[in-house]
Amino acid sequence: MNLSxxxxxxxxxxxxxxxxxxxxxLVGCTIVRQFPDGTIVRxxxxxxxxxxxxxxxxxxxxxxxQRNWVMFGPPGISYVYLIYGRYHCFNIVTDxxxxxxxxxxxxxxxxxxxxxxxxxxGAKRHRIAAGPGKLCEVxxxxxxxxxQILAIGQSLxxxxxxxxxxxxLVQTTRIGLSQGVDLPWRWYLKDxxxxxxx
DNA sequence: TCTAAGATGGCA
DNA sequence: GCCATCTTAGAA
Numbered sequence: 001m002n003l004s005x006x007x008x009x010x011x012x013x014x015x016x017x018x019x020x021x022x023x024x025x026l027v028g029c030t031i032v033r034q035f036p037d038g039t040i041v042r043x044x045x046x047x048x049x050x051x052x053x054x055x056x057x058x059x060x061x062x063x064x065x066q067r068n069w070v071m072f073g074p075p076g077i078s079y080v081y082l083i084y085g086r087y088h089c090f091n092i093v094t095d096x097x098x099x100x101x102x103x104x105x106x107x108x109x110x111x112x113x114x115x116x117x118x119x120x121x122g123a124k125r126h127r128i129a130a131g132p133g134k135l136c137e138v139x140x141x142x143x144x145x146x147x148q149i150l151a152i153g154q155s156l157x158x159x160x161x162x163x164x165x166x167x168x169l170v171q172t173t174r175i176g177l178s179q180g181v182d183l184p185w186r187w188y189l190k191d192x193x194x195x196x197x198x
Numbered sequence: 199t200c201t202a203a204g205a206t207g208g209c210a
Numbered sequence: 211g212c213c214a215t216c217t218t219a220g221a222a
């Protein structure tokens with residue numbers, strides 16, 4: 001008899017809430033990346049930021065565009081965009097269909113270092129996914145994974161926290177913005193060495 | 199069409 | 211602190 005907790009996959013309905021509610025709940029969840037050859041890489045979310053309607057920092061603040069239309073879609077899909085012409089950022093679309101809302105994943109604690117990542121001499125292996133652009137490189141996320149459904153067996157999906165305990169979170173303002181700087185919509189795992197800023 | 203700025207990260 | 215590098219949105 002197996003009484004141990006089985007893995008709980010995050011369902012779209014769980015994400016159908018305002019992003020500032022979902023973002024702290026996502027810390028401690030695990031992102032699973034599956035490649036076409038079946039290889040699987042996993043990392044625990046340690047840092048998130050929420051973006052939503054009436055939020056001047058949100059890409060969808062003004063109107064629907066070719067880039068941001070995914071944010072208006074139903075919860076449980078990916079929103080991937082390119083920033084500064086060189087880095088990708090990975091978001092999880094939240095809230096009801098039609099509400100422009102998403103959670104930016106800013107840092108992961110990797111279960112192990114994927115073989116395609118070669119660590120430079122002296123590099124800290126626990127910081128390979130400490131930052132939104134870095135985690136996309138480690139998980140090989142680019143715009144081809146934009147607007148994908150996050151479900152088991154796909155390229156990406158999410159698993160709920162395994163522990164019983166709520167992780168201890170710290171809430172702060174968001175990073176790297178010029179608009180909406182006062183909204184305290186960033187959360188990270190307290191004392192984690194894998195967050196984007198130490 | 200043109201251009202300024204961007205939810206970054208690496209290196210000096 | 212500086213800058214690479216290029217897409218995007220918004221102005222002209």
